[in-house]
Amino acid sequence: MNYLKYIARTGRINQHPQGRLGTHLLLKKIPHTSEAKTILEIGCGTGHTAAILSNNPFIYYEGIDNMLEMIHFCNKRKKKLNLFNCNFKHHTKNSFPYQDNFFDIVICESVLAIQSPEQYKQIVTEAFRVLKDKGLFIFNETIWCPSTSSDTRQKINTISLSYFNIIQADESASLTSWETTLINHGFKIKHIEEIHDLEKTKYKFVINDFELKSLHYSDKMKYRTLFNPKELSLYLYFKIVNRKVKIEKGILESYIITCEKNSLTYEKP
Template sequence: MNYQYLRYLARTGITYLHPHRREATELLIAQLDLRPGEQVLEIGCGSGATLVEIALRYPVQLRGIDLLEEMLAVARRRVRLCGLTGRIQLQQGRENIPLPFADASFDKVYCESVLGIQDAASAQLMLGEIYRVLKPEGRFVTNEAIWKTGIPEDRIATINRAGLSNFGLRQASEEPWTLPNWLALFRTHGFTAIACPLLADLPRTSGTLPVRPQPGKRWRSEALTRMLQLKSLLHPGLLRERRRYRQLLHQHRGDGQFVEARLFTLLKTHKVPDEAALP
């Protein structure tokens, strides 16, 4: 994947790049069940909006890692503006390279629409690394778009090829993995799923998280997002890209019917060396 679309989005200031947007993020945060002093990792932290949202609500220490320097530049700026440099650390990762953290470093790990778009080898490497850096009985939470049951494999391959060509991203997993396949994959890598609901079936939660954010600092984060969005509308090159991507998104508007967005909550338990459990 070349992530060309994500590089463009980094310059436009957009946040919450996943199905159900901010609402899905709030549901994910609630499922993390955060406790004071915990060490928390976000994989694929993007422009840092979720990291900041958590830091403003809970007294935890956060690490964020992302492949794209363009995203990290915005995230660093956001963290600095919100006065959170002592609570949030950011660093750049490398594709298909082990995470640069010691074993059992984190109480909680989460990601948003990162795991589900990987090829099979990358997804399995990623799960192995998450298992490694989590503490015993640590929690991994992720919201992902996965293939619905019954979608022909040739349709999946066609959709993913087009997504890679036009956006540098897949619609969902390279393999035709549905919910049972994902649950088997998690189990094989040492995770027990305690919940995996459809995001569309969950009640609306906007504004219902138990800990209120610090309004002044949250406003700074949102102001940065709006400023970047405004600047992108005044930039001729970005305007051309915006028109091009809007046309491409219109062409792909029907692809979403083949996937379903789920919120997975998983506990680190023990690995199951059972080849039959693999997708």
């Protein structure tokens, strides 16, 4: 079963660390200025973050995803909610379909962790290329705790692949290896926030009209699909197998990492 295809068809959202709260914590890292901003989201999923940002006339949002079904759903959400200042592109090539130094901000959530080390490096290279100097690359991702044995990593990834057709996280990735790659590619790490053990009730955030409409739209889609026997059986299947992938506390950890493009200190290899 392909979990990503299922969430694309049913319009699911917030499939990343700390869900809605994670996205709000990430968006809080974008500096508030009166200047207009161009934002790229890598792995835009079904377009919910686009909806949160779309109400702002000072923001122009571009979303890319390597799954065509996701882009179809983004365009459906855009039409249904009358979103403006946003555009979605299907992309499967190594290089992003944008010119150099175009974006002020590049974001992603639960995208880097599921890449191979080579794909991770490629995305970091491309994020660096399309960002303006001093532009920010901000991401919300889950990786393995250093203490998680390679056996456990392998076992969980194998089960996840067979049930969901997607891994939990690249087995070789660590915070240190990610930091090294970012620095070697010209980024300066500005901030690393641990978000795996949050006391959720401590956080309050404002939900704008577009986010609310987008949440309602996804809820409506979810309930509508439950009346479809095929979708209902998939829904139950994923609910059941989710319990089988036993992820105990202390196996995975999640971070929001903010880094800045620093062209001056970077010499192209």
